[in-house]
Amino acid sequence: MTTFLSALAGKAAEKWLALLVLPGVVYLAGVAAAVVLGHAHALDLAELQPAIDRVAAHPGASNAGAILLVAAGVLAAAMLAGLCARASAVVVERLCTSRGDRWPARLFVRRRVDRWRRADAACEAAGTRAELARAIERREAVALVxxxxxxxxxxxxxxADQRVYDAYGLELGAAWPRLWLTVPDAVRAELLSAREAYGAAFGLAGWATLYLPLGAWWWPALPAAAVVAATAWIRVRSATAVFADLVEATVDLHAITLAQELGLTGERPALTREVGDAITTTLRKDPPPDPHRDPPGAV
Structure with a gap:
């Protein structure tokens, strides 16, 4: 157990170093460049030499205790920057996955619906298999549903939620916690890895939000923010597609096991819409409708 805990602590430290400290140190270097160089000498690295010389000539530069304190301060500041980036990443993720019920999100939803309808109409009008395949590809580039x-x-x-419900009548939100307990360890590991990649992609977007305001003092931070944001956008789309595909695949391959565990199938189980409805009713714990009971509000 001691060996296991030591290995776990080592992995946690490596992840902490990779996700927070190292990007934070790079960001602090950008902040230092912004303070010293500004817009006027943004790319003149020679201007950094006098500042470095002043720090080296400081009496505390040869003091081991002072050096340790400065190093600890830098690590703390880097970690703080990393935590700010993670907080920004959460906000970006919430915005990207929010419902389109309020303005201005409704405008974006309406625009996406219009694009999807045009692509769907092209699918209906396709005359050959090749045209249909291209039309479906263009429609799926907007959204799968x-x-x-x-x-x-x-x-x-x-x-992923909608397709699972349309195919099996299974509400993924209700079934997922129980399904998670029935899948093999290898499946959990794949899902956790995909979820981690998804979170890391949004973490990169969080760093982009920190570099953006830095451009007010040092203009090279603006193209840096643009590059980081573009990379984050690509990685978010890729990680989202992989994660959603794995969730659907997990349902396709293992939801029948959940049905068996709940005692909802016979000797030769098959995941059908009726089984999915039965799982949903069982897990939501809703009472079955009574056909003889008056509807609510009836006199």
Whole structure:
């Protein structure tokens, strides 16, 4: 157990170093460049030499205790920057996956719905298999199902829920915690890895939000923010697609095991819509409708 805990602590430290400290140190270097160089000497690295010389000539530069304190301060500041980036990443993720019920999200949803309808009409009008395949590809580039979210990322996650319900009548939100307990360890590991990649992609977007305001003092931070944001956008889309596909695949391959565990199938089980409805009713714990009971509000 001691060996296991030591290995776990080592992995946690490596992840902490990779996700927070190292990017934070790079960000602090950008902040230092912004303070010293500004816009006037933004790319003149020679201007950094006098500042470095002043720090080296400081009496505390040869003091081991002072050096340790400075190093600890730098690590603390880097970690604080990393935590700010993670907080920004959470905000970006919430915005990307939010429902399109309020303005201005409704405008984005409406625009995406219009694009999807045009692509869907092209599918209906396709005359050959090749034309149909191209039309379906263009429609799926907008969304796999009719858009309900203001962004592609939100719709891709929503599509996993919708497609599972359309195919099996299974409400993924109710079934997922129980399904998670029935899948093999290898499946859990794949899902956790995909979820981690998804979170890391949004973490990169969080760093982009920190570099953006830095451009007010040092203009090279603006193209840096643009590059980081573009990389984050690509990685978010890729990670979202992989994660959503794995969720659907997990349902396809293992939901029948959940049905067996709940005692809802016979000797030769098959995941049908009736079984999915039965799982949903069981897990939501809703009472079955009584056909002889008057509807609510009836006199």
């Amino acid at each position: 009719r858009p309900r979210r203001p962004t592609w990322t939100g719709d891709r996650l929503h599509a």
